[in-house]
Amino acid sequence: MAKRLIPFDKIANEHPCFLDPEERPDWRGLFQNSNPLKLEIGFGNGNFLIDMAIREPQSNFIGMDFYHKGIRKIVTRMDRLHIKNIRVAYGNASEKIPILFEEGEVSEVFINFPDPWPKKRHHKRRLIKPQFVETLAGKLAPQGKVHIATDFESYAQEILEVMQANTQFCNPHEDMGFLHERNDIPKTKYEKAFLDAGKKIYYFEFSKEQDYALAPTA
Ligand SMILES: C[S@@+](CC[C@H](N)C(=O)[O-])C[C@H]1O[C@@H](n2cnc3c(N)ncnc32)[C@H](O)[C@@H]1O
Structure with a gap:
């Protein structure tokens, strides 16, 4: 049976792991710890990021992409697997990394x-x-x-x-x-x-x- 993905609008408006940042987030506050920050640029469907986050529970992962279907896939899967150490930052890495x-x-x-x-x-x-x-x-x-x-x-x-x-x-x-x-x-x-x-x-x-x-x- 096909898996139902959370709609993009719902993620963008409500999901606590989704960020559309205009300024640097308080990463420690968001993750509620000061674990190392690791960044994946262009995570696509998000499988690599999820696998890494499971392997390294003592690291915080930030995925950056603007591909809506990929964001829907990773966030749906993060919810299903109860993954807490990933945040999805929406946007173009060239523009956003300087401020993030x-x-x-x-x-x-x-x-x-x-x-x-x-x-x-x-x-x-x-x-x-x-x-x-x-x-x-x-x-x-x-x-x-x-x-x-x-x-x-x-x-x-x-x-x-x-x-x-x-x-x-x-x-x-x-x-x-x-x-x-x-x-x-x-x-x-x-x-x-x-x-x-x-x-x-x-x-x-x-x-x-x-x-x-x-x-x-x-
Ligand atoms: C060829 S796919 C690779 C996906 C994944 N990393 C993999 O290996 O399966 C490239 C991904 O990078 C994203 N991407 C391309 N340019 C980007 C940019 N400037 N900032 C953020 N993401 C970008 C695309 O939306 C796409 O999801």
Whole structure:
């Protein structure tokens, strides 16, 4: 039997886990604890975020997306599973991340299969661009990590260039720049589909340089 999803309007108007933020929320107050904040940008149907939240009850997860059906799916499932450590932040990550977090507040970021915008004239719409990466670096905690995955070779190349050009990040996989396997965290819907189709996947894991966190301010 098809599962009934909560209507988007009902979620937006009433659900305590949904935020359409115009300013930084009081994350500690919302989660009622000061556990580490972990962010997934573009959670799609939300399966990865739910799996992570179940695996790590001592972390707080924030999912950011603007895909209504995905939001309906994740919130319906969160209710069914009584998950308390996820908040869904609605909107465009490029616009919202600057206002959602204080500097150094986020301990981990996951960007799984960001839209590749395959046509050359659309490449400028890709999410992972220098300004966005600079914003992410600022929001990350000392030694915080950014995990990125894509199946799209030219986007993988661009991600590597943009991330390596930002001196706040270091790449523990410097030889190739990426890995072709990631077995320590759950698989996303797109990831499973690409793996089933035998596609090559590029996984990145960048860390915020500790020196940046420790550098004294002038
Ligand atoms: C290709 S899907 C991948 C979904 C999921 N991460 C997965 O791996 O199964 C990309 C997702 O990113 C979302 N998205 C794209 N651009 C975004 C942006 N600027 N801010 C927030 N979400 C975005 C889309 O709505 C979509 O849900």
